[in-house]
Amino acid sequence: MKIATWNINGIKARINNLERWLKVAEPDIACLQEIKSVEENFPAELFEAMGYNVAVFGQKSFNGVAILSKKPFDEVIKGLPGDDTDEQARYLEAVISVDGGVIRVASIYLPNGNPVESEKYPYKLAWMERLRAHAKSRLSLEEPLILAGDYNVIPTEQDVYDASKWVDDALFLPQSRAAYQAILNLGLTSAFEASINHPYCYTFWDYQRGSWNKDHGIRIDHILLSPQAADKLETCQIDRPTRGWEKPSDHVPIWIDLAV
DNA sequence: ATGACCTGTTTAACAGGA
Numbered sequence: 001m002k003i004a005t006w007n008i009n010g011i012k013a014r015i016n017n018l019e020r021w022l023k024v025a026e027p028d029i030a031c032l033q034e035i036k037s038v039e040e041n042f043p044a045e046l047f048e049a050m051g052y053n054v055a056v057f058g059q060k061s062f063n064g065v066a067i068l069s070k071k072p073f074d075e076v077i078k079g080l081p082g083d084d085t086d087e088q089a090r091y092l093e094a095v096i097s098v099d100g101g102v103i104r105v106a107s108i109y110l111p112n113g114n115p116v117e118s119e120k121y122p123y124k125l126a127w128m129e130r131l132r133a134h135a136k137s138r139l140s141l142e143e144p145l146i147l148a149g150d151y152n153v154i155p156t157e158q159d160v161y162d163a164s165k166w167v168d169d170a171l172f173l174p175q176s177r178a179a180y181q182a183i184l185n186l187g188l189t190s191a192f193e194a195s196i197n198h199p200y201c202y203t204f205w206d207y208q209r210g211s212w213n214k215d216h217g218i219r220i221d222h223i224l225l226s227p228q229a230a231d232k233l234e235t236c237q238i239d240r241p242t243r244g245w246e247k248p249s250d251h252v253p254i255w256i257d258l259a260v
Numbered sequence: 261a262t263g264a265c266c267t268g269t270t271t272a273a274c275a276g277g278a
Contacts, residue, residue, distance in 0.1 A: 009277085010267050034277085036268065061268050062276070112278055152278075171278065206278065207265035218278080250266075250278080 001098065003105065004239075004255035005031040005148035005221060007204075011042060011066075014249055021242055022050060027255060028070045029096070031107035031148045035064035042066065059089035065107040065149070071096050082130035090127070098260045103229070104138065108149030113170030121170050124152070128179040136186050138226075144260065145226035147188065150251060152220055153180040155190075158199035159219035171220060184224065191223040191256045195236035204251045205243055212243055221254050232259040 004027040008014040011032075022030065030052075035042060037058050044054040052068040057078040067073075073094045080091035090109040095102050110131070113124030131147075138145055154172045157163035166172040184190060192201070202217025211217065225233060239253040 013267060034267095112276085114278065169278075204278075208278095209263070209265085211265095220278080247266095 001029070001103075001258045001260040002027045002255055003029045003031075003146055003148065003223070003258060004253045005033070005107065005150075005223060006253035007033040007109070007150040007221060007249060007251035009034050009036075009249040009251065011035040011037050013247065015043060015046070017242065017245055017247060017249065019046065019050075020245070021239070021253065022047070022068075025239060025253065025255070027068075029105055030068040031105065032066040032068070033064075033107060033109035033150045035066050036061055037064055055092060055094055057089045057092040063089045063109055065089060065092040065109050067092055067094050067105060067107050069094065069096055069105075071098065074102065080127070080130050081134055083126070086127075091131075101143070103144040103146065103258075103260060104141070105146045105148065108147060108151065110149065110151045110153070112152045113176065116168065116170050116173065124170060125175060125179055128176075128183065132179070132183045132186065135183055135188065135224075139186055139188075142228060143226065144229035144232065144258070146229055146256075147224040149222070150220060151180060151222045153177060153222075154218050154220055155180060155222075159202075161200070161202075161214075161216040161218070166218070171218065187227060188224040189227070189230040189233070191225055191230075191233055191236035192219070192238075192254065194225075194230060194233055195256075196238075201238055203238055203254055207250055221251055223254060223256050225256075229258060233257075234259055
């Protein structure tokens with residue numbers, strides 16, 4: 001079973017690229033972030049015609065997450081628990097029946113946190129703590145759990161083209177990386193490290209400063225697995241070529257194959 | 261050249277992204 005995640009940076013602007021990628025990549029499940037659309041305006045019919053069930057947690061103009069799944073959803077949960085006042089659409093979770101049981105998949109758009117001096121950075125750290133608490137709770141279910149998305153965290157200095165340029169950035173600050181590590185420390189496995197684990201493999205290249213042509217990227221999109229999912233991991237790959245397509249997202253898909 | 265952006269909202273510039 002192929003499970004992918006992709007920050008598409010706007011469903012309206014990326015609809016052709018998304019359709020093209022779904023046809024060639026053929027994921028069983030695709031977690032999408034930054035759809036920048038409310039649910040009513042998300043073109044679900046297009047993906048339903050391609051054989052997908054569609055779950056959307058949308059927001060006008062900003063954020064917004066979705067999950068496409070060839071198998072139907074048993075359950076869909078919109079929003080990350082832990083703060084009823086949080087109005088940003090950044091977390092969507094679904095339970096899907098598979099041969100021999102269920103898998104639980106989340107599409108995650110973790111806050112960027114810049115500028116660090118603003119209220120956005122404490123929001124990021126608080127959101128990460130909520131994600132840690134929720135992941136801990138879900139891990140107690142002892143299910144195959146896949147937490148996939150744009151984490152907006154550069155885990156190590158081998159995940160960025162020039163670490164010195166990012167030392168003061170919310171994506172690379174020690175506090176951000178420690179909060180990410182605290183989530184891993186619950187017992188989650190990062191699929192990339194467990195599979196490829198080559199340095200300097202990126203999932204994001206800024207639109208500015210010729211970042212793509214100079215390969216000035218960062219690795220911030222991650223797929224974290226519970227032990228029950230990690231046991232079934234066969235591979236993890238990054239679909240780098242999509243960044244060179246016409247009208248690309250600034251992120252590329254990252255995906256896993258699970259023996260499910 | 262040492263640098264050069266994109267999306268949504270709205271229909272001129274801004275906010276937000278990373």
